[in-house]
Structures are given as C-alpha cells and as structure tokens.
Amino acid sequence: MSERLPNGQFPKGRSGNPAGRPKSASTELRRSLAEHGTAVVEKVVSAALAGDMTAAKVVIDRLLPPLKAQPAPIHVDLEGADGLAGVSRRLVDEAAAGRVPADVASQLVAALGQVARITEIDELERRLAALESAQ
Structure with a gap:
C-alpha cells in the first residue's frame, strides 16, 4: 500500500486503490x-x-410510453364574475353543480390563488418604487 503524505493524501501518481474498482x-x-x-x-x-x-x-x-389520463377541456361562463374571488366562487359553484370535475376546479382555484399572490407582489413593488422615487 502507498504511503500517505503528512496531510493524509496520497502522493501524486500513487493511488490509494492500486487494484482499481472491483468488478461488479x-x-x-x-x-x-x-x-x-x-x-x-x-x-x-x-x-x-x-x-x-x-x-x-x-x-x-x-x-410507446403509456398514455396518461388528461382531463377534457371545460368551459365556464365567467361573465359577471367580479375579480379573482368571483371567478373562484364561479368555479366552486360549477364543481358543486357537477358541470366541472372537482379536481379540475380545485387546480384552477389554486392557480388563481397564485395569480393573486403574484399580482399582490407586483402591486407592492410598484408602490415601493413610487415611494422611493417620491423621496
């Protein structure tokens, strides 16, 4: 077996495993x-x-990879739905009435929640920039 250097490493050109990796x-x-x-x-x-x-x-x-189930396209009439809360309420109502699968409505409401958070962050950044420029 090779001697190690004082720092514990093997000298250059000397392997700590001269026989190499075992065959598997x-x-x-x-x-x-x-x-x-x-x-x-x-x-x-x-x-x-x-x-x-x-x-x-x-x-x-x-x-051929196995086919994955995909939900059918849906149509929800959003006319009169006021803001993100109104759209979310409409989606929940449609799911409750059985016109939209509950899992699809849940995913869409969650996505709307993300949109609301992003919109809120954008609005906060805009307001902060306006305050900073006013000073």
Whole structure:
C-alpha cells in the first residue's frame, strides 16, 4: 500500500486503490448486453412478429410510453364574475353543480390563488418604487 503524505493524501501518481474498482455484476451484465444486445432485440422482435404476445408487449412498452389520463377541456361562463374571488366562487359553484370535475376546479382555484399572490407582489413593488422615487 502507498504511503500517505503528512496531510493524509496520497502522493501524486500513487493511488490509494492500486487494484482499481472491483468488478461488479452490473459491469459484467453491461458487457454482455453490449456484445449480445442486438441479437436479443432481433430475437424478441421476431417472436413478437410471430405472434408471441409477451414479446409484443415488451416491444410496444419500449417503443410507446403509456398514455396518461388528461382531463377534457371545460368551459365556464365567467361573465359577471367580479375579480379573482368571483371567478373562484364561479368555479366552486360549477364543481358543486357537477358541470366541472372537482379536481379540475380545485387546480384552477389554486392557480388563481397564485395569480393573486403574484399580482399582490407586483402591486407592492410598484408602490415601493413610487415611494422611493417620491423621496
């Protein structure tokens, strides 16, 4: 084993692990895959084409990501809704009446809350700038 310097480090050009990193199972698997991967893929695709549904599922799962559920577009009449509070109330009413899914209404009300916070910050910055310029 190499001797260490007084500060505990190994001298330049000397490793504290002269044998190197130990070989792991994953290293061997990667080497095998690099060597035989193309043949394995061809075999699986051939099996899928021959009607092997398990092989077909493997191929499809690798080529096409699973579809994620997406909510349908909604329409909420906001005419007469006064400000962010009015819009939020309208969304809650629409959800309560069953015309808008509750989770969608909840997300939209939360987004309106974020808009209100951003608007408030913008207003505070504007007022602060006006006060600073007046002094």
